[in-house]
Amino acid sequence: MMLHLLSQTKGGVGKSTISNHILPSLTGSSLIIEIDNNNVSSIYSSSSKIRGVTLKTDKKSIEQAIVEAELNSLDSNIIIDAGGGDDSLKVIEALMAAKLECTVWLPITPDAEALTNLQHIVQKVGKTYPINLVFSRFSKLKEDYYFIFGDETQSANLQFLAPFANILQVPIKNIFSKAKQRATTVWDLATIFGDKDPQMLKKEWQNEYANATDKVAAKELYMQKRAVMWLQDEAQEYLGAVKNSFQSTKDFIKTIQS
Ligand SMILES: Nc1ncnc2c1ncn2[C@@H]1O[C@H](COP(=O)(O)OP(=O)(O)O)[C@@H](O)[C@H]1O
Ligand SMILES: [Mg+2]
Structure with missing residues (x-):
């Protein structure tokens, strides 16, 4: 069992989008566990690729919910879509407390708060789990990159990438809306x-x-x-490009410098 956690304190950065549309084909997972206090019903009812489960945490702590879910007993790979805000941090704490191994996927969008939100997760994870940084909902990678990390004349801005093992690029595209209109995922559309x-x-x-x-x-x-x-x-081309973008941070730095 491999655990993949989508975590970011900011809402609307693409956690659910990446969980449901991108990571299943990339990581070979079909079970998506959403941590939520509200009863969010699955909007991907027509998907044959993913199965969504909501872990309700209104009556118990996230830590307790994670323990009770007995994730270790499952033999498939699992994606956890942590809610926004403090929930994203609590899920990390809960996984650590339960001594579960995981890979953290951290999406950032090109906005002024991106760096602050990034640090929350980086600090919480420390060296316990590898973190893959996801450039989410961007249009021009280089411009957006420098918008987040600072002026391109400062070579020092590359230091911000140090905590990340790998980079994934998920550009902005209306294919997600097209999939949602059909109550399905981009991976379903691609097949x-x-x-x-x-x-x-x-x-x-x-x-x-x-x-x-x-x-x-x-x-x-x-x-x-x-x-x-x-x-x-369209879905195949998009998903293919996203998969191809997955690279080590070292290789990514070469791209951004060229
Ligand atoms: N790469 C993208 N291209 C287009 N729209 C996107 C992309 N990523 C996310 N969105 C849209 O942005 C909104 C917020 O994304 P969501 O995945 O729900 O964020 P989160 O789960 O982090 O709150 C949704 O309406 C989603 O469809
Ligand atoms: Mg979400």
Whole structure:
């Protein structure tokens, strides 16, 4: 069992997005545990890739909830989506207390508070767990990077990367909204047609059209299928780029310096 924790005290940085859409395919996990006081129902009901569970903590401490969940007894990989605010820190404390091993994924968005929020997690984790820094919801990596870490004339700003083992880049993209509209994940979209060869499928659909008597309806159907194919292409391309961006901090520094 490998545990992956999404942690960041700031809300809206992409913890849930990365937990549900990105990390399952990257880490081979299908179980997403969301730590929450509210009863948040799963919005990915059509997904065949992930299963979401909410660990309610209103009547007990996070520490107790983690112990009772007996995560060690599960043999699959698990993603924990820690809530924002203090919950993100409490989950780290709880995992440490339970002596559970984990990898921490720490998303930051290009905003003025990014550094402060980053430090909360870095200090709490210390040297206990490896931390992967996730550049989340950015558009131009270099510009956004310098916005967060300071002027590009200061080479010292690279010191901020020292605590991080690896870097992942999750650029801003409306593919997440498209997935959500279908109550599913980007990984599901990327595999809509499974192993079927897109070229073969297109030929099949063209044949269906050629043999149809009602050409108007057949054309409509063909266009619909093509649109779904484009969606699959888009999701595959995006997910592929995100996966390819996963690199050691050392390699990332070379990119940012070039
Ligand atoms: N890379 C991205 N591209 C586009 N929208 C994103 C991206 N990451 C997050 N979002 C959007 O930003 C909002 C907040 O993200 P969310 O994952 O819920 O943050 P958190 O769980 O940290 O509070 C959501 O509406 C989500 O769809
Ligand atoms: Mg969230």
